Amino acid sequence: xxxxxxxxxxxxxxxxxxxxxxxxxxxxxxxxxxxxxxxxxxxxxxxxxxxxxxxxxxxxxxxxxxxxxxxxxxxxxxxxxxxxxxxxxxxxxxxxxxxxxxxxxxxxxxxxxxxxxxxxxxxxxxxxxxxxxxxxxxxxxxxxxxxxxxxxxxxxxxxxxxxxxxxxxxxxxxxxxxxxxxxxxxxxxxxxxxxxxxxxxxxxxxxxxxxxxxxxxxxxxx
Amino acid sequence: xxxxxxxxxxxxxxxxxxxxxxxxxxxxxxxxxxxxxxxxxxxxxxxxxxxxxxxxxxxxxxxxxxxxxxxxxxxxxxxxxxxxxxxxxxxxxxxxxxxxxxxxxxxxxxxxxxxxxxxxxxxxxxxxxxxxxxxxxxxxxxxxxxxxxxxxxxxxxxxxxxxxxxxxxxxxxxxxxxxxxxxxxxxxxxxxxxxxxxxxxxxxxxxxxxxxxxxxxxxxxxxxxxxxxxxxxxxxxxxxxxxxxxxxxxxxxxxxxxxxxxxxxxxxxxxxxxxxxxxxxxxxxxxxxxxxxxxxxxxxxxxxxxxxxxxxxxxxxxxxxxxxxxxxxxxxxxxxxxxxxxxxxxxxxxxxxxxxxxxxxxxxxxxxxxxxxxxxxxxxxxxxxxxxxxxxxxxxxxxxxxxxxxxxxxxxxxxxxxxxxxxxxxxxxxxxxxxxxxxxxxxxxxxxxxxxxxxxxxxxxxxxxxxxxxxxxxxxxxxxxxxxxxxxxxxxxxxxxxxxxxxxxxxxxxxxxxxxxxxxxxxxxxxxxxxxxxxxxxxxxxxxxxxxxxxxxxxxxxxxxxxxxxxxxxxxxxxxxxxxxxxxxxxxxxxxxxxxxxxxxxxxxxxxxxxxxxxxxxxxxxxxxxxxxxxxxxxxxxxxxxxxxxxxxxxxxxxxxxxxxxxxxxxxxxxxxxx
Numbered sequence: 080x081x082x083x084x085x086x087x088x089x090x091x092x093x094x095x096x097x098x099x100x101x102x103x104x105x106x107x108x109x110x111x112x113x114x115x116x117x118x119x120x121x122x123x124x125x126x127x128x129x130x131x132x133x134x135x136x137x138x139x140x141x142x143x144x145x146x147x148x149x150x151x152x153x154x155x156x157x158x159x160x161x162x163x164x165x166x167x168x169x170x171x172x173x174x175x176x177x178x179x180x181x182x183x184x185x186x187x188x189x190x191x192x193x194x195x196x197x198x199x200x201x202x203x204x205x206x207x208x209x210x211x212x213x214x215x216x217x218x219x220x221x222x223x224x225x226x227x228x229x230x231x232x233x234x235x236x237x238x239x240x241x242x243x244x245x246x247x248x249x250x251x252x253x254x255x256x257x258x259x260x261x262x263x264x265x266x267x268x269x270x271x272x273x274x275x276x277x278x279x280x281x282x283x284x285x286x287x288x289x290x291x292x293x294x295x296x297x298x299x300x301x
Numbered sequence: 302x303x304x305x306x307x308x309x310x311x312x313x314x315x316x317x318x319x320x321x322x323x324x325x326x327x328x329x330x331x332x333x334x335x336x337x338x339x340x341x342x343x344x345x346x347x348x349x350x351x352x353x354x355x356x357x358x359x360x361x362x363x364x365x366x367x368x369x370x371x372x373x374x375x376x377x378x379x380x381x382x383x384x385x386x387x388x389x390x391x392x393x394x395x396x397x398x399x400x401x402x403x404x405x406x407x408x409x410x411x412x413x414x415x416x417x418x419x420x421x422x423x424x425x426x427x428x429x430x431x432x433x434x435x436x437x438x439x440x441x442x443x444x445x446x447x448x449x450x451x452x453x454x455x456x457x458x459x460x461x462x463x464x465x466x467x468x469x470x471x472x473x474x475x476x477x478x479x480x481x482x483x484x485x486x487x488x489x490x491x492x493x494x495x496x497x498x499x500x501x502x503x504x505x506x507x508x509x510x511x512x513x514x515x516x517x518x519x520x521x522x523x524x525x526x527x528x529x530x531x532x533x534x535x536x537x538x539x540x541x542x543x544x545x546x547x548x549x550x551x552x553x554x555x556x557x558x559x560x561x562x563x564x565x566x567x568x569x570x571x572x573x574x575x576x577x578x579x580x581x582x583x584x585x586x587x588x589x590x591x592x593x594x595x596x597x598x599x600x601x602x603x604x605x606x607x608x609x610x611x612x613x614x615x616x617x618x619x620x621x622x623x624x625x626x627x628x629x630x631x632x633x634x635x636x637x638x639x640x641x642x643x644x645x646x647x648x649x650x651x652x653x654x655x656x657x658x659x660x661x662x663x664x665x666x667x668x669x670x671x672x673x674x675x676x677x678x679x680x681x682x683x684x685x686x687x688x689x690x691x692x693x694x695x696x697x698x699x700x701x702x703x704x705x706x707x708x709x710x711x712x713x714x715x716x717x718x719x720x721x722x723x724x725x726x727x728x729x730x731x732x733x734x735x736x737x738x739x740x741x742x743x744x745x746x747x748x749x750x751x752x753x754x755x756x757x758x759x760x761x762x763x764x765x766x767x768x769x770x771x772x773x774x775x776x777x778x779x780x781x782x783x784x785x786x787x788x789x790x791x792x793x794x795x796x797x798x799x800x801x802x803x804x805x806x807x808x809x810x811x812x813x814x815x816x817x818x819x820x821x822x823x824x825x826x827x828x829x830x831x832x833x834x835x836x837x838x839x840x841x842x843x844x845x846x847x848x849x850x851x852x853x854x855x856x857x858x859x860x861x862x863x864x865x866x867x868x869x870x871x872x873x874x875x876x877x878x879x880x881x882x883x884x885x886x887x888x889x890x891x892x893x894x895x896x897x898x899x900x901x902x903x904x905x906x907x908x909x910x911x912x913x914x915x916x917x918x919x920x921x922x923x924x925x926x927x928x929x930x931x932x933x934x935x936x937x938x939x940x941x942x943x944x945x946x947x948x949x950x951x952x953x954x955x956x957x958x959x960x961x962x963x964x965x966x967x968x969x970x971x972x973x974x975x976x
Contacts, residue, residue, distance in 0.1 A: 104702030106727065107611045110591070111922050111932035112704055164551035169664045177547025181664055189664050191976065194543020194927070198975050201666040217666060223538035225615060225889050225970040227669045289543065 145301040153291035185279040195222040195289035232260035305389040305409035320527030321496035322346040339373040351494040370940040371397040386410035403427035415470035429485035432460035499523035536891035541927030555633040564633040567601030576690035586626035596691040603686040605639035615970035645787040646735030648681035701728040721748025740782035761944040764873035778839025804950040807832040815955040826854040876900035888969040890921035898946030913946035915939035
């Protein structure tokens with residue numbers, strides 16, 4: 080049996096006012112009320128979930144899986160992700176709590192499980208970026224309207240030059256590439272640190288207006 | 302003072318304004334980009350304080366506070382251009398007692414980036430101060446009587462008076478306003494002297510922080526202070542912005558046929574127990590998505606999975622999740638996926654997805670549009686690949702809940718807002734596909750609805766106006782206790798028979814047949830019920846009154862979310878007539894509609910309001926919380942509930958249940974297929 084209480088006020092106050100409401104059961108209505116109560120209580124008492132802590136390379140090595148870490152500075156989020164599926168050139172990586180990032184030829188192409196997702200996109204390949212090739216990209220975002228809003232970007236790519244970077248205690252020789260894209264909605268600037276073989280070691284890529292950018296580091300390769 | 306500007310298309314605004322003795326609460330809806338409608342509830346305090354009738358006041362003077370409900374319509378005939386202003390024509394209180402009736406033509410122009418000027422001409426109430434004569438003739442007197450009827454012979458008649466105002470936006474947050482009002486408040490400041498009106502000029506300052514809320518403070522008519530709050534909701538966008546829902550399982554792509562021909566072998570079809578294993582595997586994938594597999598059928602190349610969706614308000618997202626679960630679980634030889642949503646045991650439509658499209662489009666640039674053009678929606682009846690295996694543990698299924706709910710009673714002149722907090726214990730058993738037994742008990746915990754002293758004065762059978770007696774005598778009782786059978790009599794056809802205690806006030810048998818092809822904008826239905834009125838204590842007992850009631854219904858979707866429904870038939874009080882319902886439905890399930898029923902009951906026999914009418918509002922839970930849910934909150938707002946034009950309330954009516962999983966419903970939130 081599942082029960083929950085409508086904690087729209089601190090519990091103590093509710094008991095005093097005789098308004099501690101409880102709903103129980105296994106029907107759809109109860110699940111719905113539970114969602115509503117949760118949403119009301121987060122409105123009144125915002126949840127303060129602790130961010131995922133940063134782990135050391137040795138700690139992560141224990142998971143014995145390829146791994147990336149994505150950080151979203153604007154929302155203080157950190158995701159550790161392992162690969163879960165491959166579809167042609169697209170590899171999907173997932174957190175343990177069902178957030179996925181999909182990369183096409185090492186460039187972020189889709190997300191799932193975020194408030195605003197990139198559902199579909201066209202993207203340059205890491206090799207094209209490394210060669211400084213300018214071009215177009217597009218993204219279809221899914222947000223509050225349940226409709227795909229498509230944005231087409233005109234991008235110019237600048238190869239900044241070689242750069243030694245450190246990704247979680249380990250040094251990598253990369254070439255830094257900047258991709259500057261404009262659309263009706265504004266401008267985004269993605270950055271990539273790409274190794275000689277076309278492998279993107281680190282990137283800062285635009286997610287959505289909602290979340291801003293993600294900084295993604297490839298820690299253990301596939 | 303009216304303005305010529307419109308709200309954004311689809312916007313729903315709730316305003317509450319107060320000055321002196323006058324309070325107005327208004328719900329407005331921008332029906333189309335040009336047309337808007339409002340429902341207003343006005344209260345005027347001290348109504349009989351100064352007319353010397355107390356304590357023996359009678360008629361409309363009997364009220365200490367006079368309350369009235371009114372409907373407005375406004376239509377923007379001209380858009381603002383470089384030189385031309387926006388022009389709007391409006392009718393206030395177009396079907397009311399006439400006390401608040403007024404018509405206007407108004408123009409508004411932004412003359413500078415943050416300066417707006419409005420000027421207009423008003424009739425009726427809006428033509429009572431500074432009249433310039435009656436250009437369209439005299440205004441005939443209105444018989445206030447019961448109110449509720451349209452008075453078109455009054456519109457734009459009688460004295461007309463100009464009004465106007467300016468509005469200066471100081472910055473994004475603050476606005477300053479000044480207006481000249483052509484409403485003299487004759488009734489309120491005349492013999493009733495509810496306030497002292499010294500001037501036609503009003504001044505105000507308003508604050509807003511974003512489009513959702515605006516607060517204002519005003520100096521009204523040189524003597525009173527006014528306060529206002531306006532709230533704007535945009536049904537098109539979820540209030541929480543995004544969706545609070547985990548990622549789907551990615552598509553698992555099959556190996557190529559040349560690389561692994563054995564994977565495509567169809568021998569597994571003959572294997573005994575394969576269906577049960579596949580159902581188990583699908584359920585494991587879909588459990589977290591609130592989707593349950595009812596059954597599976599397959600031949601070597603096609604698999605049909607029947608599912609009950611307990612979670613997703615978006616059928617597109619449901620279909621996307623099931624399709625991906627199928628791609629993860631089903632053997633490689635299956636090329637065609639058929640997804641059949643089951644509602645109350647009835648297989649409804651069939652979404653057909655080619656597995657290759659799912660694999661090829663998953664991340665493609667045109668994935669969403671591409672899949673929409675490739676998915677096929679068909680009727681579920683008459684096509685099963687191989688034999689159907691029903692999930693072993695699917696039936697019987699018992700569900701129950703014990704949860705509080707809020708009940709409200711509006712517009713009682715003694716107490717305009719009453720509410721009860723009550724508890725509902727509900728249970729249901731799906732005994733077999735389509736056979737559902739359910740019941741609910743309710744108990745009022747705390748509230749004041751039963752305090753009402755307004756007993757029925759109806760001359761018709763008291764099929765609804767005795768509601769208060771049920772509240773008073775049946776505070777704990779049976780709400781519903783029914784057995785229902787849902788079935789598909791044939792292609793495009795849906796059926797329902799429900800028997801038992803159908804609703805709080807009636808018990809009996811209700812039956813319905815609906816014709817609705819999956820891709821048709823038109824649906825037709827027949828409903829016939831024979832019911833007997835229940836005892837006020839909401840126990841098992843019945844009263845003497847019984848009636849056979851039923852309707853022929855036609856439903857039509859015009860596209861862009863506009864729906865019309867016409868019901869013709871016999872109502873609960875035995876009256877014969879028709880109901881017209883016009884609804885605008887947003888893609889996420891928000892609905893705003895209005896209905897009116899005219900039957901052979903005369904306005905005199907109907908009583909206050911003259912005929913039945915009201916507003917429907919449905920808010921999907923997902924819109925408010927962002928967590929996908931099939932639940933929504935429907936509300937019906939009636940100026941007054943009388944006995945004429947009353948319909949039986951029965952659960953599980955077919956049209957609304959079926960429409961969501963048809964082509965229309967699938968396309969509405971199509972963006973969520975890949976989510």
